[in-house]
Amino acid sequence: MGKLDDVLELIKEGVRTSKEIAERLDLTVEEVDGIIKILESLGYVEKVEMSSSCQSCPLKKICPGSCIVFKGSLYELKKSDKKGT
Amino acid sequence: MVSCCSVEKVPEEKKESLKVIALAGNPNVGKTTIFNALTGLRQHVGNWPGVTVEKKEGIMKYREKEFLVVDLPGTYSLTANSIDELIARNFILSGNADVVVDIVDASCLMRNLFLTMEIFEMGVKKVVIALNKIDIARKRGVRFDVKKMEKILGVPVIPTNAKEGAGVEELKRVIANMAEGKITTNPVIPVYEEPIEREIEHISSLLRGTPLEEMYNIRWLAIKLLTRDQEVIKLVLNYLGPGKMDEILKHISELEVHYKRSLDIVIANQKYEFIDKLMHQFVIHFGEVKETFSDQIDRVLTHPAYGILGLLGVFYVLFKFVFTIGTPMQEFLDNTFASFGEFVAGFIGNEAVRGLIVEGVIGGVGSVLSFFPLVFLLFIAMSVLEDSGYMARAAVVMERIMRKFGLPGKSFIPMVLAFGCNVPAIMATRTLEDERDRILTMLINPLVPCSARMVVITFLAGAFFSDHKALMAVSIYAISLFLALLSALILGKFVIKGEESPFVIELPEYSLPSWKVAVVHSWERSKEFLRKAGTIILLGSVAIWYLSNYPEPIGSGLSYAEKLGKVFEPFTMLMGLDWKAAVSLIFGIIAKENVIATYGIIYGIGESEEALISLMQSAMTGLQAFVLALVTTLYIPCIATIGAIRAEGGNKWALVASAYNLMLASAVGVLVYNIGLLLGF
Numbered sequence: 001m002g003k004l005d006d007v008l009e010l011i012k013e014g015v016r017t018s019k020e021i022a023e024r025l026d027l028t029v030e031e032v033d034g035i036i037k038i039l040e041s042l043g044y045v046e047k048v049e050m051s052s053s054c055q056s057c058p059l060k061k062i063c064p065g066s067c068i069v070f071k072g073s074l075y076e077l078k079k080s081d082k083k084g085t
Numbered sequence: 086m087v088s089c090c091s092v093e094k095v096p097e098e099k100k101e102s103l104k105v106i107a108l109a110g111n112p113n114v115g116k117t118t119i120f121n122a123l124t125g126l127r128q129h130v131g132n133w134p135g136v137t138v139e140k141k142e143g144i145m146k147y148r149e150k151e152f153l154v155v156d157l158p159g160t161y162s163l164t165a166n167s168i169d170e171l172i173a174r175n176f177i178l179s180g181n182a183d184v185v186v187d188i189v190d191a192s193c194l195m196r197n198l199f200l201t202m203e204i205f206e207m208g209v210k211k212v213v214i215a216l217n218k219i220d221i222a223r224k225r226g227v228r229f230d231v232k233k234m235e236k237i238l239g240v241p242v243i244p245t246n247a248k249e250g251a252g253v254e255e256l257k258r259v260i261a262n263m264a265e266g267k268i269t270t271n272p273v274i275p276v277y278e279e280p281i282e283r284e285i286e287h288i289s290s291l292l293r294g295t296p297l298e299e300m301y302n303i304r305w306l307a308i309k310l311l312t313r314d315q316e317v318i319k320l321v322l323n324y325l326g327p328g329k330m331d332e333i334l335k336h337i338s339e340l341e342v343h344y345k346r347s348l349d350i351v352i353a354n355q356k357y358e359f360i361d362k363l364m365h366q367f368v369i370h371f372g373e374v375k376e377t378f379s380d381q382i383d384r385v386l387t388h389p390a391y392g393i394l395g396l397l398g399v400f401y402v403l404f405k406f407v408f409t410i411g412t413p414m415q416e417f418l419d420n421t422f423a424s425f426g427e428f429v430a431g432f433i434g435n436e437a438v439r440g441l442i443v444e445g446v447i448g449g450v451g452s453v454l455s456f457f458p459l460v461f462l463l464f465i466a467m468s469v470l471e472d473s474g475y476m477a478r479a480a481v482v483m484e485r486i487m488r489k490f491g492l493p494g495k496s497f498i499p500m501v502l503a504f505g506c507n508v509p510a511i512m513a514t515r516t517l518e519d520e521r522d523r524i525l526t527m528l529i530n531p532l533v534p535c536s537a538r539m540v541v542i543t544f545l546a547g548a549f550f551s552d553h554k555a556l557m558a559v560s561i562y563a564i565s566l567f568l569a570l571l572s573a574l575i576l577g578k579f580v581i582k583g584e585e586s587p588f589v590i591e592l593p594e595y596s597l598p599s600w601k602v603a604v605v606h607s608w609e610r611s612k613e614f615l616r617k618a619g620t621i622i623l624l625g626s627v628a629i630w631y632l633s634n635y636p637e638p639i640g641s642g643l644s645y646a647e648k649l650g651k652v653f654e655p656f657t658m659l660m661g662l663d664w665k666a667a668v669s670l671i672f673g674i675i676a677k678e679n680v681i682a683t684y685g686i687i688y689g690i691g692e693s694e695e696a697l698i699s700l701m702q703s704a705m706t707g708l709q710a711f712v713l714a715l716v717t718t719l720y721i722p723c724i725a726t727i728g729a730i731r732a733e734g735g736n737k738w739a740l741v742a743s744a745y746n747l748m749l750a751s752a753v754g755v756l757v758y759n760i761g762l763l764l765g766f
């Protein structure tokens with residue numbers, strides 16, 4: 001087991017912010033965020049666009065801006081047969 | 086930025102003769118900034134062949150010599166999982182680059198060196214590391230022993246602050262010298278655990294002697310095979326044939342059994358650990374790693390209990406801000422519209438036309454438009470919340486609550502979006518995998534007050550609760566949100582929960598919001614409010630005016646509006662709302678702002694603001710106004726929202742949602758009204 005595994009494991013357990021993961025593993029938040037990015041590029045987690053429905057909203061033309069903008073990102077565990085074993 | 090203005094193309098013949106410098110690095114490390122600093126205005130933007138990924142090329146000049154600089158897509162590793170990674174990887178693999186400049190972000194070096202190691206593993210020797218954003222790292226209390234770093238990594242390291250241009254000249258010099266072969270390097274290669282190393286050696290022995298050895302780094306191929314990289318498997322299959330490939334794959338499977346998981350993560354872990362050990366030798370942290378201000382705030386704002394109070398507190402402050410600054414402006418506008426109405430009335434002889442224009446159009450649309458300052462301020466406040474990074478915290482708090490109430494965690498996305506508008510919020514339920522979760526979230530979503538209902542709440546709060554406007558507004562929010570959660574709990578009993586894939590949220594650092602962004606953004610949002618006032622509300626106002634004045638004017642008991650309202654009055658009276666409220670609620674289904682327009686017309690806003698308020702106050706008690714605000718928030722969603730539910734979930738659920746909301750609103754209305762009466766309000 002290594003740090004990447006540890007982070008992945010905590011995500012699976014339901015720890016929901018990189019900050020909490022950092023506290024649990026005694027790492028810095030930057031490091032955990034970095035690990036998540038590496039996990040993303042390895043295909044273990046996937047970024048979910050939180051405000052993407054605003055781009056495809058049928059009212060977009062007449063309603064340019066009622067969309068709430070989240071800063072921050074959400075990464076979801078990828079359900080792939082190869083991974084997750 | 087200078088990149089916008091030059092499209093000077095590099096002639097093909099010239100390109101051929103130039104040495105090529107490739108810029109690689111993670112996203113957002115400052116690659117483009119360095120690219121611009123190296124090339125100045127001499128650059129060309131196009132696409133990588135066959136794909137729509139931007140390719141930037143430019144000419145760097147150093148001591149009369151020219152070099153072709155290519156900006157590779159930013160990536161975190163060089164797997165074959167995305168187009169960006171493939172482009173960067175293939176470019177480096179092809180050997181087209183004479184020098185690879187690996188730009189790393191000194192403020193988060195760990196993840197950056199992960200890519201560096203992948204580049205080294207490919208067997209690329211001519212690498213220069215630009216240790217960029219050195220200023221940020223210093224501010225965070227991180228120092229680098231650059232000499233040692235160079236020794237350990239085996240390549241030159243140039244600290245840079247690309248934003249200020251610091252270190253760029255030195256970088257140019259080293260690049261030029263390396264391109265001309267004046268610098269030798271010895272990049273460090275990650276070493277893995279024995280079982281992995283043994284297998285790398287085994288696969289390498291099979292690959293040696295094949296034409297692959299001429300073209301690629303054998304160790305790199307072996308490592309990529311271990312991770313089951315599809316591109317590399319295909320490539321090797323061509324040269325080795327299926328027999329040997331099967332043998333390799335068999336070995337890989339055995340190793341996977343040994344490690345109980347795919348080797349890509351095993352190798353990544355070990356690579357990461359390898360880098361961790363290296364870094365300890367040249368990174369110096371000084372000073373305590375103290376809790377940042379951001380951390381301290383978060384301790385409260387994302388706390389399971391205080392977080393909820395924080396959320397309500399933030400909304401309270403938001404309304405307080407809006408009312409304090411906005412109310413005088415709103416009153417001023419309202420009076421202006423009233424005077425304008427009187428002024429216009431003097432020019433129109435025909436009584437019916439005068440009524441339509443003055444009472445219908447100016448009265449109805451005007452009463453909604455007079456809220457423009459409040460709406461604009463609301464949007465400013467929202468924008469500040471977003472820009473500061475608070476919304477992401479609100480999301481975390483909501484997420485935790487949602488899960489407690491049996492909703493899938495990710496339903497916080499549609500729930501938070503609903504504060505803006507329910508339509509994109511309903512569409513965002515698509516991010517939920519499970520059908521039943523989706524329906525459940527869709528059904529309760531309209532209970533979250535959108536910005537249109539915020540206007541109605543603001544209107545009633547302003548008219549009836551002079552001393553406690555913000556408190557009244559926040560309590561409507563609190564009750565609505567509580568009911569949304571309660572509904573989830575109850576409705577959730579009837580659906581079987583689906584599996585949700587776990588996720589993690591990265592919180593942004595808090596940042597001071599930029600006023601410019603806030604104003605521009607709010608203006609965008611307010612325009613929509615104005616447009617709505619000019620279309621839907623205008624039409625609604627004309628209709629309401631007509632129905633209230635024909636066949637006989639209002640008050641006669643004969644107007645259509647009265648008749649319509651009276652049909653519902655026996656029912657609405659249970660919650661203390663008369664026929665006027667009933668009519669306004671009916672029009673509110675089209676767009677919730679019509680509730681205000683209706684009042685504006687029925688009470689004749691031709692009168693001044695004070696007159697309207699005193700008229701309304703004599704007709705309604707504070708309790709009734711509170712109930713009206715609550716019912717407006719909860720009852721049937723607006724037409725656009727019903728449409729969105731229909732599009733996402735079908736007719737059945739659109740109907741169920743409307744019926745459920747109506748029932749809930751009635752029940753709550755009756756309950757709150759009667760409890761309020763009992764309490765003596």
Ligand SMILES: Nc1nc2c(ncn2[C@@H]2O[C@H](COP(=O)(O)OP(=O)(O)O)[C@@H](O)[C@H]2O)c(=O)[nH]1
Pocket residue numbers: 110111112113114115116117118119159217218219220221245246247248249
């Ligand atoms: N403080 C600081 N900011 C930098 C530095 N280099 C780049 N930036 C900023 O980092 C951000 C990303 O830069 P960009 O060149 O677009 O990164 P790219 O995504 O790698 O191309 C921009 O806001 C730059 O102004 C640096 O050395 N110090």
Ligand SMILES: [Mg+2]
Pocket residue numbers: 116117
């Ligand atoms: Mg860039």
